[in-house]
Amino acid sequence: FFFQAEDGIRDFCLSRGLGDVYKRQDVEILRSILPTALEWHPFLPVLAIGWETGLISLWNDETKAVKEDTNVHQAAITVIVFHQAGSRMVACDEKGKVSVWKGLNCISVYQKENAITNCIFANLDFSDNAVDKSKSSRNYLFFFGGRGGVVSL
Numbered sequence: 001f002f003f004q005a006e007d008g009i010r011d012f013c014l015s016r017g018l019g020d021v022y023k024r025q026d027v028e029i030l031r032s033i034l035p036t037a038l039e040w041h042p043f044l045p046v047l048a049i050g051w052e053t054g055l056i057s058l059w060n061d062e063t064k065a066v067k068e069d070t071n072v073h074q075a076a077i078t079v080i081v082f083h084q085a086g087s088r089m090v091a092c093d094e095k096g097k098v099s100v101w102k103g104l105n106c107i108s109v110y111q112k113e114n115a116i117t118n119c120i121f122a123n124l125d126f127s128d129n130a131v132d133k134s135k136s137s138r139n140y141l142f143f144f145g146g147r148g149g150v151v152s153l
Contacts (some may be wrong), residue, residue, distance in 0.1 A: 027061075027064065029049065029057065029059055029066060031051060031055075033051045033052050033053050033055070034051065034052045035049050035050070035051055035052075036050050036051060036052050036076045036077050036078065037049070037050030037077045037078060037079055037080045037091075038050075038080070039080040039081060039082060039089075040082075041082055041086050042082050042083075042084055042085070042086045043086055044060075044086060045060060045061035045062050046058055046059065046060050046061070047059045047061065048080045048082070048089060048091075049080075050073075050076070050077020050078070050079075050080050050091060050093075051076070051077060052076040052077075053070075053074070053076070054070070054072070054073030054074045054075050054076065054077060054093060055068060055069070055070050055073075055077075056068065056069045056072070056073065056077060056080075056091055056101075056104075058104055067104050068104075069104055069106070071106075072091075072097070072099045072106045072109065073091065073093045073097055073099065074093075074095075075093040075094045075095040075097065076093060076094045077091055077092070077093050078092050078093055078094050078115055078116055078117055078146075079091070079092040079116055079117065079118065079119045079144070080092075081119045081120065081121065081142070083121050083140065083142075084121060084123065087102065087140075088100060088101065088102060088121075088140055089101040089102075090119050090121075090142055090144070092116030092117075092119055092144060092146070093115070093116065094115040094116075095115065096111055096112035096113055096114050096115060096116060096146070096148075097109065097110070097111055097112075097116075098110040098111075098112065098116055098119070098144055100140075110152075112144075112146065112148065112150075112152065113148055114146050114147040114148035115146045115147045116144050116145070116146040117145065117146045117147060118144065118145050118146065119142060119143070119144040119145075120142060120143055120144075121140070121141070121142045122141040122142060122143060122153070141153060
């Protein structure tokens with residue numbers, strides 16, 4: 001839990017005094033378009049932002065740099081989800097396009113008939129061996145569904 005202090009934000013459980021204050025820094029990514037989807041990377045300080053035009057932005061909190069792609073989607077981004085290991089990202093839009101990303105490189109695109117409203121990666125590998133898990137192609141399977149009433153793998 002965090003709580004607001006006069007000089008920043010403090011971690012309620014770990015706070016021992018003024019040294020544990022997280023200073024608030026106002027950061028704005030300004031566009032003349034609306035953001036429609038937001039998702040933090042699971043362990044990197046990277047925020048993925050989907051916009052109403054299909055623009056996808058990756059904002060790095062450490063460097064304060066933004067990388068963007070305008071080539072894949074031309075409709076409002078409805079969903080962005082990262083794989084739990086952070087190695088893949090899926091973005092979906094209101095015209096049924098589903099894209100799979102590795103970094104800011106699109107590696108695959110699927111087209112459905114209706115807007116995609118939900119997406120989740122499947123964790124189907126029940127192996128206890130971490131090496132086997134990381135090599136398994138099943139770790140990158142994902143389900144998505146939307147307004148057409150269909151869930152796809």
